[in-house]
Amino acid sequence: MPSQVKRLILLFGIAAAALVLVRFLLVPDSFGRYGHYRADAVDEVAGMEIRYAGHLLCQECHDDVDAVKSGSMHEAVSCEACHGPGNEHAEDPFENRLSAPRGRRRCAYCHSYNPSRPTGFPQIEPDEHGGEEPCITCHNPHQPEPLVGIEDCEACHTEIAKTKSKSHHLSLHCTTCHATQERHPGAPREMRPDKPRTRSFCGQCHGEDASSPETIPRVDMATHGEDYLCWQCHYPHFPEGRR
Amino acid sequence: MEELLRHLAEAQQQITGYIYPNEIELHWGLVIVLYPFITGLVAGAFILASLERVFNVKEVQPTYRLSLLTALAFLLVAPLPLLAHLGHPERAFEIFLTPHLQSAMAMFGFVYAWYLTVVLLLEVWFDYRRDIVVWSRTYRGWRRVLYSILSLGVVSTSEESLKFDERAGRFITIVGIPSAFLLHGYVGFIFGSVKANPWWSSVLMPIVFLFSAIVSGIALVLLIYMVSSWLRKHPIDMPCLDKLGQFLFYALILDVSLELLDFVHRLYEAEESIDILAQMVQSRLFTSRVVVQALMGTVVPLVVLAVVRALKPRELVRKVAYFGTGILILVAIFFMRWNVVLGGQLFSKSLRGLTVYKIGLAGAEGAVTAGILTLLPFVILIVLVRLLPPWSGKSGVREVGQQTHSS
Numbered sequence: 001m002p003s004q005v006k007r008l009i010l011l012f013g014i015a016a017a018a019l020v021l022v023r024f025l026l027v028p029d030s031f032g033r034y035g036h037y038r039a040d041a042v043d044e045v046a047g048m049e050i051r052y053a054g055h056l057l058c059q060e061c062h063d064d065v066d067a068v069k070s071g072s073m074h075e076a077v078s079c080e081a082c083h084g085p086g087n088e089h090a091e092d093p094f095e096n097r098l099s100a101p102r103g104r105r106r107c108a109y110c111h112s113y114n115p116s117r118p119t120g121f122p123q124i125e126p127d128e129h130g131g132e133e134p135c136i137t138c139h140n141p142h143q144p145e146p147l148v149g150i151e152d153c154e155a156c157h158t159e160i161a162k163t164k165s166k167s168h169h170l171s172l173h174c175t176t177c178h179a180t181q182e183r184h185p186g187a188p189r190e191m192r193p194d195k196p197r198t199r200s201f202c203g204q205c206h207g208e209d210a211s212s213p214e215t216i217p218r219v220d221m222a223t224h225g226e227d228y229l230c231w232q233c234h235y236p237h238f239p240e241g242r243r
Numbered sequence: 244m245e246e247l248l249r250h251l252a253e254a255q256q257q258i259t260g261y262i263y264p265n266e267i268e269l270h271w272g273l274v275i276v277l278y279p280f281i282t283g284l285v286a287g288a289f290i291l292a293s294l295e296r297v298f299n300v301k302e303v304q305p306t307y308r309l310s311l312l313t314a315l316a317f318l319l320v321a322p323l324p325l326l327a328h329l330g331h332p333e334r335a336f337e338i339f340l341t342p343h344l345q346s347a348m349a350m351f352g353f354v355y356a357w358y359l360t361v362v363l364l365l366e367v368w369f370d371y372r373r374d375i376v377v378w379s380r381t382y383r384g385w386r387r388v389l390y391s392i393l394s395l396g397v398v399s400t401s402e403e404s405l406k407f408d409e410r411a412g413r414f415i416t417i418v419g420i421p422s423a424f425l426l427h428g429y430v431g432f433i434f435g436s437v438k439a440n441p442w443w444s445s446v447l448m449p450i451v452f453l454f455s456a457i458v459s460g461i462a463l464v465l466l467i468y469m470v471s472s473w474l475r476k477h478p479i480d481m482p483c484l485d486k487l488g489q490f491l492f493y494a495l496i497l498d499v500s501l502e503l504l505d506f507v508h509r510l511y512e513a514e515e516s517i518d519i520l521a522q523m524v525q526s527r528l529f530t531s532r533v534v535v536q537a538l539m540g541t542v543v544p545l546v547v548l549a550v551v552r553a554l555k556p557r558e559l560v561r562k563v564a565y566f567g568t569g570i571l572i573l574v575a576i577f578f579m580r581w582n583v584v585l586g587g588q589l590f591s592k593s594l595r596g597l598t599v600y601k602i603g604l605a606g607a608e609g610a611v612t613a614g615i616l617t618l619l620p621f622v623i624l625i626v627l628v629r630l631l632p633p634w635s636g637k638s639g640v641r642e643v644g645q646q647t648h649s650s
Contacts, residue, residue, distance in 0.1 A: 002407045004372070007395045008365070015360075023340050036343050115261045115593060 051085035054078075058086065061093070065142055072143040073122075082106060082141065107135040113158050120156050120188035153180075156188065160237050167238040177201070177236065202230040253601065259526075260596030269588045269600050273613045274324040279430045279452065280580045281321045281620065286427035286453070287460010288314040289363070289419060294490070296416040302486035308370065308633030309471070310464045315363050316624035322355060323616055327607045347433055358426050362419040368393075369412040371631050373400050389630070427456040434583060441516035442523075442587040447505045454498040459576035461491045462569040467624070469566055475634070481558055488565045492548040495572065499541055519594045527589050527597055531578045540575015544568040 033039035058079040059066040069075060080086050088096040101107070104126060113123040122144075139145065153174045154161040164170055174180070179194040196202065203221040205212040225233060235241060254267050292310035294300040326332040338352040368375075376398050379390035397404075428449040435448025445451075465487045472479045509517065524532050551564045585600050603609040 002404060003397050003399060004369070004395075004404065004407060004411065007397050011395065012360075019339065027340050031341060036341070115595070 050087050052080050053086040053090040055080070057090050068140075069142045074141065074144055102134055102136065104132075104135055107139075107141075115159055119159075122156055123158050124155065125158075152185065156185075164237045167240055169237065169239060196231075196236075199230055202236075206230075250601070254599055257599040258596060260591070261593050262591035262596035262598050263593060266588075266591050266596075267598055269585065269598070271328070271584055271588060272600070272608050273602055273610060274327050274608045274616065276577070276581045276584045277613055277616055278321065278324040279427075279584070280459070280577050281317050281324070281616075282430050283427055283452065283456030283459050283576065283580070284463050284620075285314045285318045285321060285358075285460070286423040286456040287458065287462075288317065288464050289423045289460070290457050291461050291464050291487075291490070293416045293420050293423075296413055297420065300486065302482045303490075305480045305483045305634075306464050306468050306487065308631075309468055309628075310460075311363065311367050311370065312627045312631060312633055313464055313467060313620075313624060314460075315367060316627055317620040318355075318359055318363060319623055320616060320620045323619070324613075327612055327616070330607060347429070347436065351429060351433075354422075354426055354429055358419075358422050362415060362422045366412055366415045366419060367631070368395075369408045369415065372397065372408050373405055374631075376400050424453055427453050434587065437587070439592070440587050441514060442520060442590070443583065445505055445509075447501060447508070448583075451498070451501045451505055454494060454501055455576050455579055458491065458494045458498050458572060461487060461494060462572040462576075465491065465565060466569040466573070469562065469569075471628075477634070479562065481561070484565055485561065488548060488551060488561070488568075491565075491568070491572070492545075492552060495541070495545055495548065499545065502541075516590075516594050519590045519597070523586060523590050523597055527599065528582050528586055532582045532586070535578045536575045536582060540571050540578065544571050544575075 028038045028040065030039035031037070034042070055078045062079075065079075082101055083098040086098055089098050108124075108126045111122055111124055112126050117123055135141070157174075164172075174193075177196055181191045181193075184191045184193055199221060200207075204210055205216055206219055207221045208218050210216075210218070230236075258267065288310045291303065292307050292314065295303050295307040322335070326335055329335070335352070338349045339356070342353070343349040372394065375390050375394045377400070379387055379394055379398070382390060431449030431452030434443040434452075435445050437443045465484070468487070469479060469484070509520070547564050547568050551561055555561075556564075588598075589600065590597050605611055
């Protein structure tokens with residue numbers, strides 16, 4: 001074997017031995033016991049101070065509030081999401097009292113308008129909604145009333161309302177196209193509104209023989225995009241902008 | 244905190260459309276742009292070196308050792324942008340101590356270690372070993388000690404051992420070519436495999452990165468060769484320069500073809516993201532993508548190199564043309580990395596808005612750090628060139644020997 005190879009094998013051997021030694025000295029014993037992390041970290045995390053009590057503990061004393069909150073739209077919101085960490089309060093309720101948010105900021109964390117929130121989630125513009133009154137003036141946080149009446153579509157569907165407000169379809173009420181059951185605001189996902197399904201629906205206003213005002217654009221429904229549904233090319237909430 | 248808020252407030256004024264709150268600030272900035280740029284230069288310079296060694300392109304022989312040293316100098320700096328970005332350099336070694344085989348980013352540590360130790364250092368060692376032995380005998384003082392250490396105690400310069408050096412160097416270069424592809428293909432893979440990001444997610448990304456790396460590596464070595472020849476007042480070997488220009492031209496054609504393929508593919512697919520991406524290219528990235536990368540850095544060099552090849556003008560014109568295109572190409576490839584890294588973060592995941600990137604001056608990821616990291620490989624290269632003169636191969640040894648004897 002050439003002397004170069006012998007020397008390189010020696011060099012790489014020393015490097016490999018150094019790596020093994022460093023690994024032996026520095027890698028914690030518990031590393032890799034459960035996965036690619038230090039298993040002792042689990043015990044360390046478990047040993048950290050407990051700050052949250054959990055809503056089951058809250059229910060033991062505040063069963064009256066729990067009864068109100070159960071079944072409401074805030075049923076899934078944990079008590080401590082608004083009232084803060086409650087473990088110390090649970091241990092000594094009179095010495096460690098919890099606060100309740102009275103201003104407008106806390107509610108806005110979840111309910112201010114944000115396009116990333118799911119459609120149907122109640123959203124408002126905090127600067128424009130309800131003057132400067134605290135939210136709890138009108139809304140009971142333990143049982144926020146579902147929005148009543150289809151006049152208030154905008155409260156949940158703000159994004160669509162904003163888009164529609166710029167289009168010629170502004171004057172159309174949502175229910176012109178979407179048949180909506182009264183229970184939809186309270187159970188938006190269970191009671192979904194209907195949508196137009198045929199080309200003839202749009203033709204009621206835009207067909208050549210429609211009885212709508214003459215200023216509305218007309219097309220020959222028999223020849224105009226006959227192989228497509230209208231909303232494949234025209235966005236109904238903003239028909240001026242093509243898809 | 245106040246400074247951060249002011250920074251966010253400034254950025255917020257330049258946001259257009261809808262973006263999510265965590266998209267205002269870009270997480271990967273200028274130093275992460277440098278990282279693929281530098282690794283690309285390494286891979287490109289090495290592949291250029293392999294032309295002489297494996298493919299017997301004799302014309303580029305004057306740049307062989309220079310390419311190797313350039314690759315080594317830039318490779319030593321390659322992980323520094325990542326360390327500056329992560330902020331805890333001491334933790335970097337944990338990827339070797341507790342290797343995570345399913346993490347592509349962790350695997351970079353192994354690709355890097357393999358490329359540095361097994362490919363580059365070994366190839367440089369085998370190529371220089373005879374010279375190192377000679378230098379360890381002819382020099383005095385600290386240089387003698389240094390060369391003795393570098394020789395690893397193997398002092399034989401017999402014909403048999405030199406033949407083995409040659410064979411070993413050739414074998415390592417053959418292993419090195421796929422390694423260089425792996426090194427830079429990996430960088431493209433990191434971006435191309437982010438399937439949630441339509442600007443990055445493309446199976447062509449690794450191959451586009453690879454060919455742009457080859458282009459940038461050739462351009463860099465060409466420039467360093469020209470500048471070093473001027474500094475040394477040595478005539479430039481024109482057949483070598485012409486060959487470099489020829490390979491630069493061919494590599495650029497391949498690179499442009501791949502980028503065009505990617506571009507056309509995106510346009511034809513016209514996925515839902517196409518509108519925001521088009522908007523981004525026409526606004527935020529217009530200067531860097533269209534003007535610098537496409538026009539100045541691609542069309543102009545292609546035209547110039549094609550004209551040089553077709554008309555074969557006199558020597559001075561060719562030199563100016565190669566030098567100019569080299570600089571343009573390097574700038575363009577830097578901005579190609581810029582457009583990929585930053586472009587992927589400038590548009591919102593809602594596909595309805597664009598944010599803005601503002602370069603900080605100071606700090607671990609600021610412009611000053613990036614400037615230092617860009618200059619550092621050249622400083623290292625100067626040191627390497629002083630220690631391991633690459634200019635005339637074995638004649639370099641004779642020169643040193645003659646100098647030593649005459650003094």
